[in-house]
Amino acid sequence: MRALQAAATGMMAQELNVQVISNNIANLRTTGYKRQQAHFQDLLYENLRRAGTQTSDQGTRLPAGLALGSGVKTGSTPRVMSQGNLTSTEKTYDVAIRGEGLFRVRMPDGRTAYTRDGSFDLDNAGQMVTRDGYVLEPGITIPQNTTGVTISANGQVQATIAGQTAPTIVGQLQLSRFINKVGLESIGDNLFVETAASGQAVEGNPGQDGFGNLQQSYLEEANVNAVTEISALIAAQRAYEMNSKVVTAADQMLSSTSAMFRG
Incomplete structure (x- = not known):
């Protein structure tokens, strides 16, 4: 099931996000430290029906396509080079x-x-x-x-x-x-x-x-804002939990399908 793979990439991405945030917090008192941010990109899509595909001999075309994504990846972790106090x-x-x-x-x-x-x-x-x-x-x-x-x-x-x-x-x-x-x-x-x-x-x-x-x-001082980092940490934790719930739901659906075939 595609959902398992997509959710797994989401969990890995948020794990890396937490690692970046934890490094920022660890360097809260590091002189001249510049905090990092994790930037994400979606992975390749499988186009089952492309938008604009002709759907009849009369020239009608598909207004919206059918594409299934495969998850997320970490694109970069750039530093924010703003002035510290x-x-x-x-x-x-x-x-x-x-x-x-x-x-x-x-x-x-x-x-x-x-x-x-x-x-x-x-x-x-x-x-x-x-x-x-x-x-x-x-x-x-x-x-x-x-x-x-x-x-x-x-x-x-x-x-x-x-x-x-x-x-x-x-x-x-x-x-x-x-x-x-x-x-x-x-x-x-x-x-x-x-x-x-x-x-x-x-x-x-x-x-x-x-x-x-x-x-x-x-x-x-480091340009790390403790409140901002804690808020980002909570958001990353919630995103990780939601992806783990997708894994659980997909596993249950697969189990139900398998039981139906066995029956």
Whole structure:
């Protein structure tokens, strides 16, 4: 019976949907996390009678066809790259992006990765690095005898050095953006890498050419809304239950038919 197959695909689709929702909820407090959504597509149809088919020699045609669907599949799980709320951390090297753009970091294997997580610190050489020690690009080194650091909205990094009254410019933070940022591939650790779908990165300074600006001592929270996710979870659970009821009903119908033939 076709209903069994269609309902089974529905159950599998909702199981994946719950997995996506659970990952969003698990990352509710992950800095710079962008939530995912599950998008579904219907499967192929078997056309038993096509719409527009001629039904008589006089030229009459079928106004509506007879097509039986075979269920559903998961088409994609794109990320929603909307802005998350900014929260104060009171840490000097924490930087949040307000608007468009991602920070660029250099991976240990030489690859370039991108992130919205601006929780930076200094390594033993004074370079600004991520929590995992990946170097921020372009590289910025803070002098050892620095007594204070200021990061402006346009990304200029100034250090107040002991014995000097005027701050010294030690670097310029840059941002990257993509024509299709949804096409970026997540590799974990709050990092994304470029793909053929995302297009090549466009570099620029914060506050210029459509890039967002920076806010020192703030971090961007995940753009996950707990209420929205719980509502989606309940809806997915109900959809799964309805598909399971279809399986039960179809099984009972098959049992009745089988009993009739045996009788």
